[in-house]
Every structure is written in structure tokens, then in C-alpha cells.
Amino acid sequence: MVRVYQRCQKRLVTQKDYQQGILDWLYGSRLGRFFLPALTAPMVSAFLSLADYSFLSRPKIRRFIEEYDIDTSHLTASDYPHFAAFFTRRFREGARKIAEDPAILAVAEAKLTVYPISDDLVLSIKGQRYSLGDLLQDKALAQLFSGGTACLYRLGVEDYHRYLAAESGKILQRQTIKGRLHTIREVAQQVYPVFKENYRHYCLIDTVDVGKVLQMEIGALLVGKIYNHHLTNLLRGQEKGYFGLGGSSILVLYPKGAVSLDQDILSYSRQGIETQVSLGEKIGVKYVRST
Numbered sequence: 001m002v003r004v005y006q007r008c009q010k011r012l013v014t015q016k017d018y019q020q021g022i023l024d025w026l027y028g029s030r031l032g033r034f035f036l037p038a039l040t041a042p043m044v045s046a047f048l049s050l051a052d053y054s055f056l057s058r059p060k061i062r063r064f065i066e067e068y069d070i071d072t073s074h075l076t077a078s079d080y081p082h083f084a085a086f087f088t089r090r091f092r093e094g095a096r097k098i099a100e101d102p103a104i105l106a107v108a109e110a111k112l113t114v115y116p117i118s119d120d121l122v123l124s125i126k127g128q129r130y131s132l133g134d135l136l137q138d139k140a141l142a143q144l145f146s147g148g149t150a151c152l153y154r155l156g157v158e159d160y161h162r163y164l165a166a167e168s169g170k171i172l173q174r175q176t177i178k179g180r181l182h183t184i185r186e187v188a189q190q191v192y193p194v195f196k197e198n199y200r201h202y203c204l205i206d207t208v209d210v211g212k213v214l215q216m217e218i219g220a221l222l223v224g225k226i227y228n229h230h231l232t233n234l235l236r237g238q239e240k241g242y243f244g245l246g247g248s249s250i251l252v253l254y255p256k257g258a259v260s261l262d263q264d265i266l267s268y269s270r271q272g273i274e275t276q277v278s279l280g281e282k283i284g285v286k287y288v289r290s291t
Contacts, residue, residue: 004111005268005275012273052245057083068158084245088161091279098164098237099282104259105237106281107215108250109160110153111274114261117148117253132253136214137177141204144212147256151283154249160279162242165234166215166252169207176201201226202251205234209288210258216251217241237280260285 006013051057060083065072072078074095080086099105106112121132121142133139155161177200202216217226225244234240261284265275277283 003273005264005273007264007275007277007281052083052087055082061086064158070158087157087245088242090162091160096279096281098280101236102209102286102288103282104151104254104261104284104286105164105166106153106277106279106283107151107166107240107252108153108155108163108277109279110155110250110277111159112265112269112277112283113152113154113272113274114265114269115150115152117145117150119147121146136175136202136216138175141173141214145214145253145255149254149259149261151252151254151261152249153252153277154274155243161248162279163217163240163250164280165205165236165238165240167205167207167210167213168234168236169205169213170233171203171231172206172212173204174202199226201228203228210286211255213255213258214251214253215240216253217243218249218251219243258287260287 003012003014005011052060058080061080064070064083064086074091076090076092080089096109117132122129132142132145136142153163199219200216202214205213205215207213217228219226226241226248227244228241229239231240262282265277265283268275
């Protein structure tokens with residue numbers, strides 16, 4: 001069970017995590033950790049999810065909708081050939097409003113935690129300390145975000161798995177980093193530096209108003225494939241891509257002095273509590289640089 005601040009309802013709730021019992025065994029027992037290297041390998045993870053690409057998984061869709069109380073009236077389709085297709089479902093146009101500039105928008109329907117990036121480029125997430133240079137595998141690039149702000153979006157399996165571009169601008173650099181597919185839940189983060197070990201992809205955006213912003217998508221168990229659209233320029237609020245079947249997360253890095261996050265999100269983040277946010281909603285404001 002995990003506590004989450006439901007922002008739209010302004011209350012704390014305790015959520016049941018998908019397949020929590022299995023994950024507790026995998027990461028919390030000696031025998032489970034023995035099998036982890038195999039189970040978190042991308043090829044094995046893909047094999048274990050094959051059933052969800054079969055028509056036989058269609059009954060799972062209805063059970064899933066009922067268990068997680070998913071509002072299907074916001075979706076473009078009412079019927080799906082298999083569970084994997086439902087996982088990448090689309091919202092109908094207008095189902096979510098995009099916060100207008102100079103607001104910072106939530107790039108995903110997800111659980112959001114905000115972290116300060118220390119001047120020595122260390123990011124502390126769930127008790128794990130990450131060197132930003134190691135996370136990006138580029139120490140020079142990491143220097144751009146010294147003293148900045150990191151927004152970490154954790155997408156639960158029940159969340160909408162399409163995501164938006166954080167800001168408008170030209171993509172200056174792309175990088176894919178191969179790795180494993182650990183779950184991104186706290187049970188794994190207590191044992192492994194998952195964000196440094198997991199498969200991830202990032203792009204550096206030369207934004208029109210706040211300098212350089214980095215957006216990273218991180219795959220996770222089970223399959224957590226990352227499908228970014230082939231774009232050279234991004235438009236704030238447009239669909240940037242989506243995740244295939246499996247849990248996943250997104251990390252957005254802002255430079256020092258560029259943004260101010262909303263107080264409720266900051267307050268709960270300091271307590272180690274995630275905030276459930278909706279796609280495109282305002283989570284803070286930008287300090288727009290004069291030209």
C-alpha cells in the first residue's frame with residue numbers, strides 16, 4: 001500500500017499497488033532476488049507479457065476497468081483487441097485541458113514528486129542518491145542542471161500511458177541508454193538504484209523561454225517500451241510519445257531559477273508523498289527569461 005495525495009479531491013488516499021505481493025517477494029526475499037536478474041532482462045520481460053497481446057486477454061480489460069475505476073467516457077474507443085491495446089488507449093480530444101503559459105504543465109497522468117538538484121549534482125530519490133552525471137551518462141550535460149529542479153512522474157499500471165512535451169523548442173540532443181527493467185515502485189528503490197540501471201531515453205530541449213530542459217522516459221517491468229514520435233522540434237503540450245505495456249516513469253529537469261512548483265506539490269514531496277496529477281494540468285509557473 002502507498003499513500004498518494006489526490007490533488008483533484010484534495011485528500012490523501014492509500015492505494016493498492018498492482019501485483020504488490022509478487023513484487024514484495026521478488027525484491028524482499030533472498031530467493032526472489034536470485035531470479036531478479038533474469039526477470040528484469042528486457043527479452044524475458046517481453047516474453048512474460050506476450051499473453052497480454054492475445055485476444056484471450058480481452059476479459060482482463062473489464063476486470064481492470066472495474067478494479068481501478070477507470071472512466072472510459074474520456075476514451076476514443078470502447079473496444080480493444082487485447083489488453084496491450086487498452087494499455088495504450090487514447091483520450092478523446094478535449095478530455096484534458098492543457099494549462100496555458102507561463103504554467104508548467106504535468107507531462108503525464110501520474111504520481112508526481114519534485115526534487116531539488118543539489119549544487120554538487122546529486123539527486124536523492126526514495127533514499128537512493130543519484131549522481132546526475134551517472135544518470136545521464138554525460139557529466140558535461142549534467143552541469144546545466146546544477147541547483148535546478150527535477151520532476152519525477154511515476155506512471156502506475158492503471159494510469160494513462162501517453163505523455164506530453166514539457167516545453168516548446170528544438171531538440172538538441174537525444175540519447176538512449178540500455179539497461180534492465182526493474183519496477184519503479186518503492187519496494188525496488190529501497191534495494192536498487194533503479195533509475196540508473198533501467199532502460200531510458202532522453203532528449204535535451206532548447207526551449208524558447210527558460211533555457212535548456214531535459215525530458216527523460218524510463219522503462220520498467222513489464223515491458224516498459226518507449227515509443228517517442230519522430231520529431232525535431234517540440235510544441236509544449238503536444239503528445240511526445242507513449243509507453244508500451246508495463247510500468248514506467250518520466251523525469252523532467254529544469255535549470256536553476258527557471259521554475260517555481262505549486263506549494264501543495266512541494267509540501268507533499270518533502271514528506272515523501274506523491275501527488276496524483278492529471279495530464280496537462282498546472283503544477284507550477286516558469287520564470288520566463290527576457291530576450
